[in-house]
Amino acid sequence: MSTLQIGSVIKETETLSISSQQLFGDFVSSLPRFPEKMSREQFYPTVYRVMYLSRQMDEKFKELFRKGYVKGTVILCAGTEATSAGMSIPFRPGKDIISMLHRDLGGHLVQGATPLSLMCQYMANANSPTHGREGNVHHGNAAVRRLPMISHLGDMLAPAMGAVWGARRNGEKVFGISVVGDGGSSTGDFHEALNIASVRKIPLLFVVENNHYAYSTPTRYQYHCDRLSDRATGYGIDGLTVDGTDAWEVYNAVCDMLLAMADDSMPRLLECMTLRLEGHAVYDKAEYVSAAEREVWMRREPIARARNELKACGYSEEQIVTIETEMNDLVAETTREALTFGRPSYTAHIGPTYAPAVPVKLLPPFRLVKSRNINAVNAALDYILENFPSAAIVGQDVGVYGSAFKTCKGLYEKYGAERVLDMPIAESATVGLCLGASQTGTLPIMEFQFADFATEAVTQLGLNTGTWYFRTDKPAQVLFRMPCGGGITLGAFHSGEFEGLWSRFPGLKLLYPVTPQETFEALVAGFTDPNPCIVFEHKLLYSGRQGPIDFNGDVSRLLQPRRHVEGNDLTVVALGAMVEQVLGIAARGEYSLDVWNPFVVAPLNVDPFVESVRKTGRLLVVQESGATAGIGDQIISRICREAHDALRCAPRLIAAPDAPVPFAKELESKHLPDETRILNDIAILIGDKCE
Ligand SMILES: Cc1ncc(C[n+]2csc(CCOP(=O)(O)OP(=O)(O)O)c2C)c(N)n1
Numbered sequence: 001m002s003t004l005q006i007g008s009v010i011k012e013t014e015t016l017s018i019s020s021q022q023l024f025g026d027f028v029s030s031l032p033r034f035p036e037k038m039s040r041e042q043f044y045p046t047v048y049r050v051m052y053l054s055r056q057m058d059e060k061f062k063e064l065f066r067k068g069y070v071k072g073t074v075i076l077c078a079g080t081e082a083t084s085a086g087m088s089i090p091f092r093p094g095k096d097i098i099s100m101l102h103r104d105l106g107g108h109l110v111q112g113a114t115p116l117s118l119m120c121q122y123m124a125n126a127n128s129p130t131h132g133r134e135g136n137v138h139h140g141n142a143a144v145r146r147l148p149m150i151s152h153l154g155d156m157l158a159p160a161m162g163a164v165w166g167a168r169r170n171g172e173k174v175f176g177i178s179v180v181g182d183g184g185s186s187t188g189d190f191h192e193a194l195n196i197a198s199v200r201k202i203p204l205l206f207v208v209e210n211n212h213y214a215y216s217t218p219t220r221y222q223y224h225c226d227r228l229s230d231r232a233t234g235y236g237i238d239g240l241t242v243d244g245t246d247a248w249e250v251y252n253a254v255c256d257m258l259l260a261m262a263d264d265s266m267p268r269l270l271e272c273m274t275l276r277l278e279g280h281a282v283y284d285k286a287e288y289v290s291a292a293e294r295e296v297w298m299r300r301e302p303i304a305r306a307r308n309e310l311k312a313c314g315y316s317e318e319q320i321v322t323i324e325t326e327m328n329d330l331v332a333e334t335t336r337e338a339l340t341f342g343r344p345s346y347t348a349h350i351g352p353t354y355a356p357a358v359p360v361k362l363l364p365p366f367r368l369v370k371s372r373n374i375n376a377v378n379a380a381l382d383y384i385l386e387n388f389p390s391a392a393i394v395g396q397d398v399g400v401y402g403s404a405f406k407t408c409k410g411l412y413e414k415y416g417a418e419r420v421l422d423m424p425i426a427e428s429a430t431v432g433l434c435l436g437a438s439q440t441g442t443l444p445i446m447e448f449q450f451a452d453f454a455t456e457a458v459t460q461l462g463l464n465t466g467t468w469y470f471r472t473d474k475p476a477q478v479l480f481r482m483p484c485g486g487g488i489t490l491g492a493f494h495s496g497e498f499e500g501l502w503s504r505f506p507g508l509k510l511l512y513p514v515t516p517q518e519t520f521e522a523l524v525a526g527f528t529d530p531n532p533c534i535v536f537e538h539k540l541l542y543s544g545r546q547g548p549i550d551f552n553g554d555v556s557r558l559l560q561p562r563r564h565v566e567g568n569d570l571t572v573v574a575l576g577a578m579v580e581q582v583l584g585i586a587a588r589g590e591y592s593l594d595v596w597n598p599f600v601v602a603p604l605n606v607d608p609f610v611e612s613v614r615k616t617g618r619l620l621v622v623q624e625s626g627a628t629a630g631i632g633d634q635i636i637s638r639i640c641r642e643a644h645d646a647l648r649c650a651p652r653l654i655a656a657p658d659a660p661v662p663f664a665k666e667l668e669s670k671h672l673p674d675e676t677r678i679l680n681d682i683a684i685l686i687g688d689k690c691e
């Protein structure tokens with residue numbers, strides 16, 4: 001017989017018929033969660049089991065690392081167990097949003113990650129929850145709201161905040177917990193997320209695991225305030241510092257904060273003063289920690305403290321050893337089983353980077369006899385908000401003001417403050433908010449005021465959002481809008497396109513419409529696509545030519561390159577405002593041009609261009625940005641590789657110089673490609689030199 005105490009309930013089970021893993025699963029699923037709270041006597045046997053297991057798994061990971069079964073950055077949790085287990089127990093698995101850090105094995109265990117799944121993750125074997133795609137500590141289960149880590153410290157906070165926000169918008173009374181280290185608390189995203197959570201009243205518990213070091217850097221070189229929790233005051237929220245080696249103190253603080261959050265729905269900041277008893281990772285001997293410092297730490301060693309508390313609660317040495325033996329058996333059984341799984345294979349386990357298209361019901365048709373692009377954007381946003389109740393627009397000045405280019409005009413009045421939200425100047429955390437919200441039933445649309453400012457969010461958008469599907473098997477459906485491009489004398493920081501930059505991040509879809517019809521379709525298709533999509537809206541084209549919008553309600557075939565003019569002598573692929581320049585030339589009828597807008601800039605489909613080049617034998621690509629790392633060179637190199645036999649001469653690229661976009665009109669107009677340059681290249685390609 002084996003005894004298992006959960007709170008006050010004692011279960012007796014036949015160890016012969018039920019595996020240790022199953023027993024532990026039962027234990028976790030019967031843990032009391034908020035608003036239930038355990039007494040001290042119930043708490044210690046519960047938490048000790050988790051803490052002890054976490055430490056034993058740590059030891060096993062070390063051993064497996066030495067033996068070569070575990071690779072990569074093996075980050076150990078020794079010293080953090082009381083904080084990790086104590087803070088996580090109250091949260092409701094599958095309901096509340098959980099985002100933990102690399103030393104939170106205990107937290108993952110009480111939130112339902114099985115020891116076997118964790119062991120397989122560390123071994124990166126075929127049974128690993130990320131299929132071996134992601135690093136040891138980057139696991140989670142987005143399907144049950146346990147969001148995975150990425151390496152970039154601080155960037156997990158905003159998605160957790162967004163997931164709480166997204167769920168609460170749908171009436172779910174959920175909370176969230178998101179963990180950061182003392183080191184991570186210096187990142188911009190830490191501050192951006194705290195600020196947004198406070199402004200928007202999002203009940204996320206921010207926990208700082210302060211273990212006195214970030215890698216080798218002591219906290220005196222990281223911040224200059226007494227307590228990190230003091231920073232809460234600056235955001236108008238409550239903060240508290242507790243002894244993170246005392247599980248009961250951590251647990252009580254979290255329970256109290258949850259009660260308070262249920263009352264006022266405000267976020268809270270909890271700093272847990274904890275320990276890192278090993279080096280940063282297995283390869284680090286932590287020689288920078290003095291013997292004296294370590295000796296002080298060891299007096300607070302959390303497992304020994306919890307063991308003593310267990311004795312104080314009336315547990316005999318024999319009973320404690322029974323718990324420890326059960327956990328040792330569990331680790332042994334788990335290791336044995338984990339070692340039976342094979343290695344992942346590229347074909348079976350790598351998985352797609354993009355989420356497959358999901359059938360979207362036929363939407364209502366939409367028609368406008370005449371529109372400019374600016375109205376096309378407004379009409380598309382209105383159409384989306386009207387037809388998708390879970391859609392919400394976030395961005396700077398999108399509310400009453402109607403956004404910088406007035407593309408959101410009237411939407412706030414029509415749909416209200418819960419669906420059109422002004423955001424602080426915090427692009428990175430706003431992207432994170434959108435990513436998180438996409439996981440809990442909200443469909444966010446984020447407007448960047450200018451495409452240039454999206455560089456503030458490269459990690460959140462390019463790395464976190466872009467790789468989300470690959471890492472979690474769950475789509476991240478978010479539409480990002482980027483007003484872009486030059487030609488209106490706004491200088492180097494308000495004229496960029498950056499489509500080449502964003503094309504370097506697999507997982508993102510980039511759409512670049514030109515006409516009002518394309519603009520409407522790009523926004524609706526980008527919104528309904530299960531992947532994160534960026535729509536580039538060229539600012540010069542906002543007030544460009546008028547055209548009709550005739551959308552039949554079918555989004556299934558919109559993401560295709562668009563041919564604007566059919567011709568036989570030269571294939572011209574152009575982007576953004578350059579399409580209009582080329583169309584002006586084509587309209588004069590002097591040359592027979594086959595003019596294309598790729599429309600989907602990434603992932604790039606060059607098949608129609610290849611077909612066109614097979615007809616014309618010549619290729620010109622025209623883009624507004626500099627040549628380096630641009631889409632133009634991507635198109636040319638792909639066509640050279642795929643249709644070199646059809647090319648009668650070398651393709652040409654027209655691009656701006658690789659230089660900042662200058663401000664003065666006279667300078668900018670020379671910087672950007674113009675009709676003269678395009679005509680010149682057309683003449684070269686179609687003329688005698690290209691026979
Ligand atoms: C943005 C970023 N910069 C640098 C790193 C490299 N790095 C990984 S862990 C670490 C130290 C983290 O310290 P802390 O946040 O205190 O967490 P702890 O490891 O102490 O739990 C550093 C510098 C990173 N992961 N992310």
Ligand SMILES: [Mg+2]
Binds near residue numbers: 181183211213214215
């Ligand atoms: Mg630290």
